[in-house]
Amino acid sequence: MTSRVEATLDACRDEGRAALIGYLPVGxxxxxxSIEAAIALVENGxxxxxxxxxxxxxxxxxxxxxxxxxTALANGFRLKDAFSAVRAITERVSAPILVMTYWNPVVQYxxxxxxADLAAxxxxxxxxxxxxxxxxAEWIAAxxxxxxxxxxxxxxxxxxxxxxxxxxxxxxxxxxxSTMGITGERADVDAAAHGLVERLREAGAQHVGVGIGIxxxxxxxxxxSYAEGAIVGSVLVKALSDGGVPAVAALASRLSGQRAxxxxxxx
Amino acid sequence: MLRDVQGPYYGEFGGRFVPESLIAALDELALAYDQCKxxxxxxxxxxxxxxxxxxxPSLITEVPRFAAHGGNARILLKREDLxxxxxxxxxxxxxxxxxxxxxxxxxxxxxxxxxxxxxxxxTAAALFGLECVVYMGQVDTERxxxxxxxxxxxGAEVVPVTTGSRTLKDAINEALRDWVANxxxxxxxxxxxxxxxxxxxxxxxxxxxxxxEAREQVLELTGRLPDVVAACVGGGSNAIGIFHxxxxxxxxxxxxxxxAGKGINTPEHAATITMGRPGVLHGARSYMLQNEDGxxxxxxxxxxxxxxxxxxxxxxxxxxxxxASYRPVTDDEAMAALRLLSRTEGIIPAIExxxxxxxxxxxGKELGPESVILVNLSGRGDKDxxxxxxxxxxxDRSVK
Numbered sequence: 001m002t003s004r005v006e007a008t009l010d011a012c013r014d015e016g017r018a019a020l021i022g023y024l025p026v027g028x029x030x031x032x033x034s035i036e037a038a039i040a041l042v043e044n045g046x047x048x049x050x051x052x053x054x055x056x057x058x059x060x061x062x063x064x065x066x067x068x069x070x071t072a073l074a075n076g077f078r079l080k081d082a083f084s085a086v087r088a089i090t091e092r093v094s095a096p097i098l099v100m101t102y103w104n105p106v107v108q109y110x111x112x113x114x115x116a117d118l119a120a121x122x123x124x125x126x127x128x129x130x131x132x133x134x135x136x137a138e139w140i141a142a143x144x145x146x147x148x149x150x151x152x153x154x155x156x157x158x159x160x161x162x163x164x165x166x167x168x169x170x171x172x173x174x175x176x177x178s179t180m181g182i183t184g185e186r187a188d189v190d191a192a193a194h195g196l197v198e199r200l201r202e203a204g205a206q207h208v209g210v211g212i213g214i215x216x217x218x219x220x221x222x223x224x225s226y227a228e229g230a231i232v233g234s235v236l237v238k239a240l241s242d243g244g245v246p247a248v249a250a251l252a253s254r255l256s257g258q259r260a261x262x263x264x265x266x267x
Numbered sequence: 268m269l270r271d272v273q274g275p276y277y278g279e280f281g282g283r284f285v286p287e288s289l290i291a292a293l294d295e296l297a298l299a300y301d302q303c304k305x306x307x308x309x310x311x312x313x314x315x316x317x318x319x320x321x322x323x324p325s326l327i328t329e330v331p332r333f334a335a336h337g338g339n340a341r342i343l344l345k346r347e348d349l350x351x352x353x354x355x356x357x358x359x360x361x362x363x364x365x366x367x368x369x370x371x372x373x374x375x376x377x378x379x380x381x382x383x384x385x386x387x388x389x390t391a392a393a394l395f396g397l398e399c400v401v402y403m404g405q406v407d408t409e410r411x412x413x414x415x416x417x418x419x420x421x422g423a424e425v426v427p428v429t430t431g432s433r434t435l436k437d438a439i440n441e442a443l444r445d446w447v448a449n450x451x452x453x454x455x456x457x458x459x460x461x462x463x464x465x466x467x468x469x470x471x472x473x474x475x476x477x478x479x480e481a482r483e484q485v486l487e488l489t490g491r492l493p494d495v496v497a498a499c500v501g502g503g504s505n506a507i508g509i510f511h512x513x514x515x516x517x518x519x520x521x522x523x524x525x526x527a528g529k530g531i532n533t534p535e536h537a538a539t540i541t542m543g544r545p546g547v548l549h550g551a552r553s554y555m556l557q558n559e560d561g562x563x564x565x566x567x568x569x570x571x572x573x574x575x576x577x578x579x580x581x582x583x584x585x586x587x588x589x590x591a592s593y594r595p596v597t598d599d600e601a602m603a604a605l606r607l608l609s610r611t612e613g614i615i616p617a618i619e620x621x622x623x624x625x626x627x628x629x630x631g632k633e634l635g636p637e638s639v640i641l642v643n644l645s646g647r648g649d650k651d652x653x654x655x656x657x658x659x660x661x662x663d664r665s666v667k
Contacts, residue, residue: 109561
């Protein structure tokens with residue numbers, strides 16, 4: 001069984017480039033618009049979509065993503081909507097969809113049932129910001145069974161042993177947290193990011209995505225020079241919030257370096 | 268022995284469900300705490316502070332005029348309200364601040380609901396010369412304005428949290444976000460027995476002095492162990508503090524009183540164990556109030572300190588193994604007990620504590636005059652005068 005995310009990252013590497021991974025929350029500003037925005041993201045050069053599940057207590061997220069996900073919840077977002085969104089996106093574009101979720105919604109849905117339904121909807125796997133490999137036995141078993149990717153986080157503060165564990169237990173890529181902090185734009189990519197990726201290489205990592213605080217084309221290029229993927233989130237959410245789907249399309253095309261591909265009706 | 272359980276797991280509860288960025292700090296803290304725990308000089312320093320600063324040991328007060336309304340049982344109050352800063356919270360705060368100093372942290376952050384933990388943390392920061400930032404839900408900064416002023420007077424920065432439900436749970440989220448970004452120089456001085464390991468274990472240890480003193484004091488006063496030990500439960504720190512010394516006394520019943528708010532058959536309550544189910548919140552697996560999708564439900568209680576949709580994992584475990592039981596007490600029942608203790612004994616308790624006082628009256632009626640009921644009087648009511656004044660219509664309208 002091959003990881004679809006790893007296959008995508010390898011294909012990018014064969015083209016002599018690194019991947020652009022774009023985050024957007026499902027259900028914001030509405031379920032339909034979040035689906036259209038994710039599709040626009042892919043059509044404008046994102047290689048992988050990170051689809052965020054709105055959660056009441058998002059401790060890794062800064063204000064932009066907090067406000068968007070709280071809006072989605074206030075608008076009545078339900079977990080089942082995430083599966084229909086994944087299905088709707090994968091029917092129209094082929095980029096792998098990783099769902100980013102805090103752990104309690106998965107626990108309440110049932111870890112095995114969540115994995116089965118995500119796989120059935122065409123999802124590629126999960127990014128779990130508050131589930132460390134040490135606590136993840138049930139998810140590791142379920143993701144193995146359903147051939148799903150599981151992306152654990154690595155931080156600048158992680159010990160070599162913990163990095164080795166993150167590399168060993170992750171499938172798809174390891175999410176290198178660029179800086180000690182939460183999601184949101186920053187003026188510069190923390191120098192810690194490059195060092196962390198090198199330490200992950202020493203721990204055996206073949207695929208690393210770098211995220212947190214990456215928002216400009218220059219920052220994307222910088223990260224892509226040493227990692228397999230650059231993860232962009234808050235600035236895309238802000239674009240969606242301010243300018244709707246066309247703004248996401250335009251920004252994704254700038255970040256990916258691909259010519260804008262905006263449906264005439266949306267432009 | 269039940270007393271020897273030290274986490275990270277309490278049965279199926281507890282653990283560390285936090286971002287990887289915090290794991291190094293939690294590991295460092297767990298190691299440092301274990302070293303402190305076995306270090307006689309640390310224990311001596313903390314004991315000395317408790318004797319000369321906190322005011323320990325705290326008194327036991329028997330309250331017969333109050334108990335006349337509760338089946339004439341013998342009701343004994345463990346007077347944590349007489350501690351410096353006015354509640355049990357100082358026990359944990361001084362302990363953690365000493366640990367933080369030992370690992371070289373120069374900045375303390377804390378969450379607070381009622382403001383008692385925030386005041387205690389600001390106090391320790393002033394005492395030890397540390398920087399201090401307290402996160403407090405905006406709803407709570409309004410209903411506990413006096414404590415906000417106290418914290419600021421003590422030199423702390425108070426940050427009103429405007430996200431989510433703007434109460435204690437959101438203050439914890441904001442403190443966790445701060446900690447993720449500033450973990451190098453900052454200690455998160457968590458105020459209850461919740462959160463990721465080692466907090467439930469370490470905070471319990473710093474509060475278990477309450478039960479250890481009380482067990483001796485009750486034996487001395489009555490010649491026997493109490494029939495029941497009662498305490499209010501929000502996150503559960505004062506309850507675990509007084510329960511712990513009795514965990515392995517099988518004849519002593521342990522009863523925690525949760526906030527039923529406007530009633531457990533309404534959406535407005537904070538009765539986490541009574542009405543919730545296990546889930547993951549703020550770094551640990553425990554009972555919590557949540558909807559079908561695992562989204563945390565906003566809690567309600569007239570007392571800011573119990574207005575929390577989670578509870579410490581050790582309580583969840585004690586509940587599941589049947590060692591402790593947990594009952595709901597409404598806003599109105601708590602307020603009636605608050606006024607009754609004030610008028611019969613001249614002691615104004617915190618509204619949080621009043622939940623346990625109502626519980627003690629219930630227990631007294633059930634157990635009768637021969638019974639001995641020990642209650643943790645966890646805090647004093649000065650901070651609650653705005654709420655109590657409005658509730659009982661105590662202010663002259665021309666003035667207020």
